[in-house]
Amino acid sequence: MQNKRDLIVIGGGAGGLVIASVASQLGLNVTLIEKQAKLGGDCLHHGCVPSKALIKAAKVAHLMRRAGEFGLPSQSFPIDLGKVNQQVNSIVDHIQQHDDPERFRAYGCEVLLGEPARFISPHAVQVGERVIEGRRFVIATGSRPFIPAIPGINPDDLLTNESLFDLQQLPASLAVLGGGPIGLELGQAMSRLGSQVTLLQRGPRLLAHEDTELVDLLQKQLTDEGLQIQTNSDIERIEHQNDQYEIIDNNHDRVRVDKILVATGRRPNIEGLDPERAGIETTPRGIMVDRRLRTSQKHIYACGDVAGPYAFTHQAEYQAGLIISNAVFRFPKKADYRILPWVTYTDPELAQVGLTEQQAREQGIKHTVLRFDFKEVDRALTERETAGRVKLVTRKGKILGASILGPQAGELIHELVLAMQSGAKIGDISAAIHAYPTLAQIHRRTVNTAYAAKLFSPLTRRLVRWLQRLPG
Numbered sequence: 001m002q003n004k005r006d007l008i009v010i011g012g013g014a015g016g017l018v019i020a021s022v023a024s025q026l027g028l029n030v031t032l033i034e035k036q037a038k039l040g041g042d043c044l045h046h047g048c049v050p051s052k053a054l055i056k057a058a059k060v061a062h063l064m065r066r067a068g069e070f071g072l073p074s075q076s077f078p079i080d081l082g083k084v085n086q087q088v089n090s091i092v093d094h095i096q097q098h099d100d101p102e103r104f105r106a107y108g109c110e111v112l113l114g115e116p117a118r119f120i121s122p123h124a125v126q127v128g129e130r131v132i133e134g135r136r137f138v139i140a141t142g143s144r145p146f147i148p149a150i151p152g153i154n155p156d157d158l159l160t161n162e163s164l165f166d167l168q169q170l171p172a173s174l175a176v177l178g179g180g181p182i183g184l185e186l187g188q189a190m191s192r193l194g195s196q197v198t199l200l201q202r203g204p205r206l207l208a209h210e211d212t213e214l215v216d217l218l219q220k221q222l223t224d225e226g227l228q229i230q231t232n233s234d235i236e237r238i239e240h241q242n243d244q245y246e247i248i249d250n251n252h253d254r255v256r257v258d259k260i261l262v263a264t265g266r267r268p269n270i271e272g273l274d275p276e277r278a279g280i281e282t283t284p285r286g287i288m289v290d291r292r293l294r295t296s297q298k299h300i301y302a303c304g305d306v307a308g309p310y311a312f313t314h315q316a317e318y319q320a321g322l323i324i325s326n327a328v329f330r331f332p333k334k335a336d337y338r339i340l341p342w343v344t345y346t347d348p349e350l351a352q353v354g355l356t357e358q359q360a361r362e363q364g365i366k367h368t369v370l371r372f373d374f375k376e377v378d379r380a381l382t383e384r385e386t387a388g389r390v391k392l393v394t395r396k397g398k399i400l401g402a403s404i405l406g407p408q409a410g411e412l413i414h415e416l417v418l419a420m421q422s423g424a425k426i427g428d429i430s431a432a433i434h435a436y437p438t439l440a441q442i443h444r445r446t447v448n449t450a451y452a453a454k455l456f457s458p459l460t461r462r463l464v465r466w467l468q469r470l471p472g
């Protein structure tokens with residue numbers, strides 16, 4: 001048995017890498033354990049990075065078909081998914097260089113690759129034959145696809161985010177199970193690349209936690225573009241015949257497809273970690289943590305998908321920063337998710353921060369909603385990307401939440417994140433000069449709707465007429 005490590009980080013993905021890098025650069029003896037042969041985790045290898053690269057390729061294909069709208073010859077062509085995925089994976093490989101284990105080793109971090117860690121006591125983990133003791137631990141083991149138990153389904157036949165980016169041939173038809181962010185982002189991308197996509201959502205709504213008015217607009221956009229969306233689709237069984245799958249739902253509707261992509265949620269990676277041997281409390285949603293990201297064992301922290309409450313890379317990184325503060329600097333900091341933004345990278349994108357209109361209503365908060373449509377914004381018109389709307393949930397001039405459906409919504413949301421974070425009022429957004437012609441002008445246009453009624457009221461018009469009569 002070797003000397004006790006100051007910090008043992010389990011999982012070399014978004015959360016674990018931030019902690020291992022900072023803690024080892026601060027001089028702690030850190031061991032980072034990653035069960036795969038490469039660092040980077042789900043975001044880099046099977047999540048954010050390849051999905052956004054695929055989405056971009058699909059947008060290029062979509063624009064080539066739409067070229068006629070720009071006065072250019074439009075193009076329609078068969079797509080070689082193998083080539084598309086090759087360039088997708090070349091981007092993953094490029095970014096992988098930042099996560100080179102040698103970079104971490106150069107900081108003095110011990111990096112163990114290729115075998116999982118499992119707890120054998122509250123103060124030790126086993127990796128292969130080796131037992132490693134630590135003063136503090138961080139669990140950052142992420143999540144994996146949840147595969148629902150549907151009769152007739154052979155999990156090996158299904159595509160998930162772990163296999164889609166290795167697919168060589170574009171399926172002529174594809175069923176996507178699940179209308180969450182993964183299903184919508186990848187479903188639209190595959191549809192734009194040329195698959196006939198049918199998306200089956202079990203419940204009544206897509207993206208159940210998002211603003212319903214904007215989700216309805218998005219759903220219309222997607223169906224207009226060719227995606228078939230079936231909600232309230234409770235799948236009863238799947239039959240496999242002649243290299244095709246027939247999906248039969250509770251209404252006895254049948255959908256026949258070449259491939260099935262499962263995007264029905266995630267499960268935390270705690271199997272095989274043996275958290276109970278360390279006395280760590282878990283639930284089916286993952287590892288329980290307090291607001292300082294401590295588990296039921298106060299020297300063991302957890303962050304990212306395995307701890308929740310959300311499943312975003314920027315949440316994992318934010319939590320990693322808090323763990324550094326709490327565990328390394330011993331400066332207590334609590335997590336606060338009220339101003340955590342997120343983006344669904346469909347086209348148009350859907351971005352959210354703070355409360356939606358429905359949440360404000362459900363919580364009984366008196367509020368005003370300001371709205372503005374992209375079709376009134378000059379830059380959206382020049383870009384021919386006019387679908388969508390900004391919604392601001394406000395109270396006494398302060399922003400409680402913002403929902404944006406539109407071009408580059410994921411970029412645009414950050415002005416509102418900063419406004420909320422700094423306590424700026426809608427008047428501050430109105431006073432800030434926004435360059436013309438930008439999509440960001442929509443923020444001024446949205447907040448100015450709050451003043452338009454007062455500005456052009458009969459009273460103001462009378463006042464202006466009176467001012468005009470003054471001498472000088």
Ligand SMILES: Cc1cc2nc3c(=O)[nH]c(=O)nc-3n(C[C@H](O)[C@H](O)[C@H](O)COP(=O)(O)OP(=O)(O)OC[C@H]3O[C@@H](n4cnc5c(N)ncnc54)[C@H](O)[C@@H]3O)c2cc1C
Binds near residue numbers: 313
């Ligand atoms: C298709 C898809 C698209 C996504 N797009 C976005 C997006 O656009 N924006 C966004 O913010 N989020 C996105 N996400 C979510 C994002 O990928 C996750 O929230 C993020 O990766 C979580 O980071 P993490 O550190 O918790 O886990 P991960 O990054 O997955 O890292 C966990 C690591 O732990 C390792 N591990 C597991 N068990 C053990 C063990 N016992 N011992 C050692 N190592 C172990 C795993 O191999 C893995 O490398 C997407 C996810 C998917 C699936």
Ligand SMILES: NC(=O)c1ccc[n+]([C@@H]2O[C@H](COP(=O)([O-])OP(=O)(O)OC[C@H]3O[C@@H](n4cnc5c(N)ncnc54)[C@H](O)[C@@H]3O)[C@@H](O)[C@H]2O)c1
Binds near residue numbers: 148179203343
């Ligand atoms: N842009 C982003 O930030 C981004 C992108 C992708 C994923 N993610 C993260 O990954 C997480 C997982 O995404 P997800 O889309 O897999 O999960 P999700 O839980 O958000 O959505 C899954 C959907 O599948 C439905 N469903 C469940 N079982 C079903 C069944 N048997 N048949 C049909 N529908 C079924 C659910 O009702 C739900 O609407 C998200 O919570 C998100 O945080 C983020």
